[in-house]
Amino acid sequence: MLLKPLRRFRTIWAYAVSLLAYHLMASAAAMGTAFVTHLLLTSRRHHHAPIRPSSIMQQPRRLTPTVSMSVSSSRAAALDSFKQWLANKGVKSDSVSVDVKPSDVAGLGLICTKPIKRGEAAASVPMSLSITKESATQTPMREHLEGAMSDNSEMAMLALYLLYEKSKGDASEIAPWLAVLPTKDELNNPILWSDGERAELARSTTKAISTWLEERSLEFMRLQRRVMEKHPNVFDPATFTLENYQWAMAVVTSRSFFVDSRLRMTPLVDFVNHDPAANVEPDGAPMGFLGSSRGVRLRADRDYAVGDEFRVSYGPERSAVEFLQMFGFIPEYAPSSCEIEMSIREADSFFDDKEDILVNNEFRTLSQVWDLQADKDPDPTLLQFLRLREIGQKDAFILEPLFRGEVWYHMSLPFSPANEGDALKVLEDECVRLLTSFTSDDETDRRILAGSSPEASERQKLMARVRVSEKAALQSTIEWCESEALGLRLKEYYQERRLKLLNLDGPLTDDEVYADDDFERLGSRGMSGGQ
Incomplete structure (x- = not known):
């Protein structure tokens, strides 16, 4: 009974040993100068033609287009030394299918030296080099x-x-x-x-x-x-x-x-440029023999041919100004979004109650910032916050200790017509205020972006792009508030929801309808009972 498993184990062990020997011999043959020679030759084959100029507003890039990124002889020599340094540090030729070369977009990028299939790694760099x-x-x-x-x-x-x-x-x-x-x-x-x-x-x-x-x-x-x-x-x-x-x-x-x-x-990985259509980012993955070490991997989300530039995503949800702040460019697809800050007023008669509710729901401060995006409804937690903020005397019963554990939930839905209208008006008024705080009007920004203002610098064009993006988000939110305000009568509020919960929202039954003489009779019984 045990002979077959034992024989199978010996067979597997022999195969593993032979595989190890083969891998070690192949690695030894591949080591040395093979990777260095490959990188140096592929680098020298490129004639370093100047990058063709293009608008920073239309193409994703890391560098400003006003800078000439044609590679000088000194930069070329530095790149050669860098590639040899990578080889000496253990970046093997079989783990890299890209080379650092001038990009068609701007600056330097990673150009494919081999065909790369979707899901394959374009490069893996030992995490120890990060x-x-x-x-x-x-x-x-x-x-x-x-x-x-x-x-x-x-x-x-x-x-x-x-x-x-x-x-x-x-x-x-x-x-x-x-x-x-x-x-x-x-x-x-x-x-x-x-x-x-x-x-x-x-x-x-x-x-x-x-x-x-x-x-x-x-x-x-x-x-x-x-x-x-x-x-x-x-x-x-x-x-x-x-x-x-x-x-x-x-x-x-x-x-x-x-x-x-x-x-x-991470060296080499840091040269990868942004692609708005990409859906992958650098990640960690096992590398080396039998995954014995860990590396930073560039994984392909599509097929690449030799000569294509390999790119990844720098993050799909970043706003225009966040791209500019972090990377120095704004991609064409950046979502139109802005930030809005709301707070609980210290002069509020119910400030202490509202503060306690927010703290119990893990709000660290009474002033919060939310993102607004064009063509998207505001964040539900923003509306919760505003409904709580606008609770006044008529609705203050919900702030009593009896409801303290459930009040935040109730704020997730319209509470009363007056409260909902006040919350929408606060949001709309703040958006209008922010719109008027910008330094230029829409026509000026459109002229700058259309190139009709030759005196505008590339950085002023970037700032115009930021303004246009954020104005679109604010205007979209204003229109949303106006639409919601028109439908206030159609919303279901706290009182209606409570009546439903108690099954008191339906029509009256015959048993619940009393005639006038019924009231007189009940009244007389009460009086006689009291005598």
């Missing part, structure tokens, strides 16, 4: 940064790590990678814009982008004063400057991805 927040904590910076950063964000730590390695020059282990990262002039992130341009952008969006930009700079200046100036042997003063930090932040925000619950910036 830089993360932990990379910074493994340097001498750690003891000085602990407790000194009020915003110990992953992005900030990655940016500081880039500067630390940059300060080491050629001695840095990632020097070949640093040498091929885009320069400040090749990036278009708002953190690198002038103060005047950032101020104009702040007036072009409902998003608090200016606050985010200011906080990044202030955080660095605090660190500079409290830590860096006291330890110049660790924080090289020539490298750790505000201008360089802003460059590093622009690099990190535009070239890193969340993979396996970590923000990672």
